[in-house]
Amino acid sequence: MGLLEGKVALVAGIANKRSIAWGIARAFDREGAELILPYQTERFKENLDKLTSELSRPPMTVLLDVTDDQSLGHLHEEVSARYDALHILVHSVAHAKAEDLSDRFLKTSRDGYHLAQDVSAYSLIALTRALHRELVAAERASIITMTHEGSVRVMPNYNVMGVAKAALEATVRYLAFDLGREGIRVNAISAGPIKTLAASGVKGISSALHSTLERAPIPENITTEDVGNAAVFLASPWAERITGTVLYVDSGSHIIGF
Numbered sequence: 001m002g003l004l005e006g007k008v009a010l011v012a013g014i015a016n017k018r019s020i021a022w023g024i025a026r027a028f029d030r031e032g033a034e035l036i037l038p039y040q041t042e043r044f045k046e047n048l049d050k051l052t053s054e055l056s057r058p059p060m061t062v063l064l065d066v067t068d069d070q071s072l073g074h075l076h077e078e079v080s081a082r083y084d085a086l087h088i089l090v091h092s093v094a095h096a097k098a099e100d101l102s103d104r105f106l107k108t109s110r111d112g113y114h115l116a117q118d119v120s121a122y123s124l125i126a127l128t129r130a131l132h133r134e135l136v137a138a139e140r141a142s143i144i145t146m147t148h149e150g151s152v153r154v155m156p157n158y159n160v161m162g163v164a165k166a167a168l169e170a171t172v173r174y175l176a177f178d179l180g181r182e183g184i185r186v187n188a189i190s191a192g193p194i195k196t197l198a199a200s201g202v203k204g205i206s207s208a209l210h211s212t213l214e215r216a217p218i219p220e221n222i223t224t225e226d227v228g229n230a231a232v233f234l235a236s237p238w239a240e241r242i243t244g245t246v247l248y249v250d251s252g253s254h255i256i257g258f
């Protein structure tokens with residue numbers, strides 16, 4: 001029997017087979033969870049339809065733009081029409097303007113700052129609020145978001161996304177405090193570099209991958225499968241007293257100080 005048997009999990013953020021969210025969805029499927037998989041655009045829906053044939057049960061799929069309250073309302077309608085309870089919510093969503101991930105940080109525009117915060121940090125609150133009733137109904141729900149060490153240390157070119165990730169990690173703590181009495185846990189996974197669509201937007205991803213091989217305690221790059229397995233742990237009863245925390249899945253890179 002899988003660790004997540006009988007659980008319903010929504011995993012937001014699958015763009016293609018390289019997406020971290022896809023690694024998480026596959027791990028949840030392996031452990032017996034029933035999946036709800038939102039997609040942002042019709043192009044991503046095509047990718048998703050090809051991928052989901054690999055899953056052991058057909059998932060529910062639904063269009064979702066996390067910056068649009070109507071879209072979040074539609075998501076809630078669709079989910080609540082089919083399920084009374086949502087046991088696991090994964091937020092694996094981020095976006096910033098390309099120029100804000102390559103220019104000098106000083107050049108960050110007001111628009112670019114707002115966009116990065118809205119898509120990459122506020123959306124965790126928005127998504128949680130949209131599905132709050134079903135999360136409470138699950139009695140012991142687990143929310144997981146994806147962050148990066150650029151929130152606490154300067155990573156060249158990560159810029160406005162580093163600031164958004166700092167806000168996201170603070171959001172994890174405040175949500176964990178707010179929702180704890182309703183039995184809902186909220187945690188983040190801080191992943192090492194993985195070549196995905198979002199990561200290719202950050203100038204210097206190749207040197208980050210190289211740096212893990214050169215400097216990390218475990219000189220190996222991480223995979224979406226590694227993140228999926230960590231997410232299974234955070235979503236499972238084995239993590240029942242863990243909330244408000246950031247779990248690093250980065251081959252230990254974050255402990256290195258030089």
Ligand SMILES: NC(=O)c1ccc[n+]([C@@H]2O[C@H](COP(=O)([O-])OP(=O)(O)OC[C@H]3O[C@@H](n4cnc5c(N)ncnc54)[C@H](O)[C@@H]3O)[C@@H](O)[C@H]2O)c1
Pocket residue numbers: 012013014015016018019020021039040041044064065066067091092093094095119146147148190191192193194195196197198199
């Ligand atoms: N790849 C890495 O090296 C790395 C490392 C640490 C953390 N992360 C984080 O992991 C998460 C997933 O990124 P990824 O690397 O798998 O890349 P990805 O491009 O595969 O996933 C990003 C997802 O965000 C979604 N998205 C963007 N704007 C949206 C919107 N308005 N509404 C709904 N969805 C929207 C996209 O559709 C996409 O599915 C992000 O939060 C990213 O910052 C990535």
